[in-house]
Amino acid sequence: PAAPATPAPPFDIGKGVGIFAAIGLALGAIGTAAASLASTLFSLAWWQLPLVLLGLFLLISGPSVVLAWLKLRKRSLGPLLEASGWAVNSHLPISLSLGRALTDTALLPPNLARDTRDPLQKSSPWPWLALLLALAAGAALVCFWLRPLWPVLQ
Secondary structure (H helix, E strand, O other): OOOOOOOOOOOOHHHHHHHHHHHHHHHHHHHHHHHHHHHHHHOOOOOHHHHHHHHHHHHHHHHHHHHHHHHHHOOEOHHHHHHOOOOOOOOOEOOHHHHHHHHOOOOOOOOOOOOOOOOOOOOOOHHHHHHHHHHHHHHHHHHHHHHHHHHHHO
């Protein structure tokens, strides 16, 4: 015979209320922090806002820039190639001639012109159609605006 099933413990309403209270408190704290941040940003002068954005940018990307500078200062391509998925697990020193070759800009032959047109991108008629519709709407608005002057102009 099978063992008798143990009954499920009853639902503890106190625990559920405590969880909902904790979630409400957390949402209230997040909302208060967001409102405080927004009021601080709106109280700044117009020229201080770009400085705040620049400081935020430096705070976020500054450490990675410092790490990249330290890696490049060693003049080794190994960590950078490894980070980009090339999986070169050895020390690959950059000599002066290799560094010059990697940063050299190739020149086009004298009889060749550079084609910057993308052959895979199809031109769309929508920008021209939008311009034509905008011009027609502008002409209609001008005619409507000048309507009271028609008897005077004739």
